[in-house]
Amino acid sequence: MSSYLSHSSSENLAGAGELAWFVAKTRYFRQELRMRDELGRRGVDAFVPTVSVRKSRGKGTFEKVLAPNILFVRASKNDACLLVSRDLLPIQFVPDCATRRMMMVPDKQMEDFRRVFDLSLVEGGLVDEPLELGEKVRVTKGALRGVEGYVVELLGRTYVVVSLIGCLWARAQVPRAWLEKI
Numbered sequence: 126m127s128s129y130l131s132h133s134s135s136e137n138l139a140g141a142g143e144l145a146w147f148v149a150k151t152r153y154f155r156q157e158l159r160m161r162d163e164l165g166r167r168g169v170d171a172f173v174p175t176v177s178v179r180k181s182r183g184k185g186t187f188e189k190v191l192a193p194n195i196l197f198v199r200a201s202k203n204d205a206c207l208l209v210s211r212d213l214l215p216i217q218f219v220p221d222c223a224t225r226r227m228m229m230v231p232d233k234q235m236e237d238f239r240r241v242f243d244l245s246l247v248e249g250g251l252v253d254e255p256l257e258l259g260e261k262v263r264v265t266k267g268a269l270r271g272v273e274g275y276v277v278e279l280l281g282r283t284y285v286v287v288s289l290i291g292c293l294w295a296r297a298q299v300p301r302a303w304l305e306k307i
Contacts, residue, residue, distance in 0.1 A: 146230040152215040170199040242295035
C-alpha cells in the first residue's frame with residue numbers, strides 16, 4: 126500500500142511564496158521544543174507531537190516528545206531555507222527520497238493528523254508500529270468529520286489511523302457507522 130503522503134501533489138504545494146508544512150530534524154539531541162518555541166517567537170508555525178506527562182513525584186507535568194528530533198515547520202520554501210542559511214537555526218530539512226526535494230506534508234494531511242492526535246491522547250496517541258491497515262476511509266460525523274485515514278479494528282473497537290511521512294501514526298476510536306469508504 127502506498128504511503129498516505131502524496132508525493133506528486135506535494136511537489137506543487139510550495140512555490141516561492143505558498144505556505145506548506147516541511148519536515149525538519151533538529152541538529153542537536155532534545156532540542157525539538159526549544160526550536161518550536163523559537164520558531165513561534167519568529168511568527169513561524171511549528172508542530173512537535175508531544176504528550177503531557179506527570180512528573181515522578183507528582184509535582185507538575187512536562188511535555189514528552191513522541192518523535193525524537195522531528196518537527197514540522199509551516200513556511201514558504203524560501204522562508205524555510207532562510208531559517209537555516211540566514212538565521213542559522215540548528216535544524217535541517219528532511220529530503221524526500223523519491224524527489225530529493227525538501228519533504229512536504231499537505232495541509233489536509235497535517236490537519237487530519239493533528240486533529241486525530243489531539244483527540245487520541247487518551248485512547249492511543251502515536252502508534253508505536255505500523256498496524257495492518259485496512260481500507261481508506263473518511264469520517265462522516267463527530268469531532269473528526271472530514272478526516273481521511275485508514276480503518277483498523279483492535280479488540281473489537283474501530284479506529285481511524287492517520288499517518289505522517291510513513292513513520293508517525295495517530296489513531297482515534299470512531300464508531301464504524303461514521304466511516305465511509307473512499
